[in-house]
Amino acid sequence: MTTVERALRLAGENPGGPVPCPVCAAGVKGANLERHLAKVHGGTAGADESRWGGPERIGSRWLLGLALVVAAAAAGFTVSSGKQDDRVVLGAIGVLAVAMIVWAAVAWGVPLFPGRLRVDGRGAVLRHSLGLGRRRLRPVDRVVLGSAWEGRPSAVSGHDASYESVDVRVGTYLQLCAGRRRITVHCRNAGVVRTTWAGWEQGRKRKRLDITLDAAEFVALQLALWELGVLAARAAGGGDGDRP
Structure with missing residues (x-):
């Protein structure tokens, strides 16, 4: 119908x-x-x-959650290895920053x-x-x-x-x-x-x-x-x- x-x-x-x-x-x-x-x-x-x-x-919330997992994994790797790899740290920060920007844009009504x-x-x-x-x-x-x-x-x-x-x-x-x-x-x-x-x-x-x-x-x-x-x-x- x-x-x-x-x-x-x-x-x-x-x-x-x-x-x-x-x-x-x-x-x-x-x-x-x-x-x-x-x-x-x-x-x-x-x-x-x-x-x-x-x-x-929902997709933006999943993306933010994944980025937080990546950031936590990078922090865990840095602590367990006993040395700081700038590429890992900067990469994790970049992924988290992008995810937060996307999450905020969607929360403000941007249709992504x-x-x-x-x-x-x-x-x-x-x-x-x-x-x-x-x-x-x-x-x-x-x-x-x-x-x-x-x-x-x-x-x-x-x-x-x-x-x-x-x-x-x-x-x-x-x-x-x-x-x-x-x-x-x-x-x-x-x-x-x-x-x-x-x-x-x-x-x-x-x-x-x-x-x-x-x-x-x-x-x-x-x-x-x-x-x-x-x-x-x-x-x-x-x-x-x-x-x-």
């Missing part, structure tokens, strides 16, 4: 309630969705959606690592670290919704050339949960996710995000979770909040 077909099915079941447009993520009354698609988006048919792609952040997310009846899989790593969840049993934040560099005023980090809100996240395992999906423009769905739990502010999707793919994820029964459509006039 395509994302548009899922959205139209939701609109048919909930004509008086809010439905996210599968193309632009705008909130549309269910009874008006088909007309909105035809008028604004030319009646686009959409694609079969259970996989989505976007920049992920492409990721792929799949959600279906078997569960969820996030491919990360340039395709070398996978995080698997068995069938998703609950969803947590909250605000996403990033640390951004901010120049200190005056003659001091140093920098400090300032936390800024950068959208919304949906955290897919299966037991103790998690995949945190971020979107910078989440649209009407809070007013469209029931069945989610309110989460805390988070900076540790796993993958970022654009607005249309974030809607496609929501519709897939609805089809799986993890999220429920909120009736017309339903208020914002978590599980009723």
Whole structure:
């Protein structure tokens, strides 16, 4: 089933309630969705959606961890050998410095690592670290919704050339949960996710995000979770909040 077909099915079941447009993520009354698609988006048919792609952040954390291991190994080699090899020391410092720069850039939202997310009846899989790593969840049993934040560099005023980090809100996240395992999906423009769905739990502010999707793919994820029964459509006039 395509994302548009899922959205139209939701609109048919909930004509008086809010439905996210599968193309632009705008909130549309269910009874008006088909007309909105035809008028604004030319009646686009959409694609079969259970996989989505976007920049992920796990790869940078793995890279930093590997660099720390290399630095620790270099320090251990220097201590055990009783002599200092400048090439080993400088190499370890260089690897660690590059890893920290990459980690910080990704933490500030630079899309350096492409990721792929799949959600279906078997569960969820996030491919990360340039395709070398996978995080698997068995069938998703609950969803947590909250605000996403990033640390951004901010120049200190005056003659001091140093920098400090300032936390800024950068959208919304949906955290897919299966037991103790998690995949945190971020979107910078989440649209009407809070007013469209029931069945989610309110989460805390988070900076540790796993993958970022654009607005249309974030809607496609929501519709897939609805089809799986993890999220429920909120009736017309339903208020914002978590599980009723």
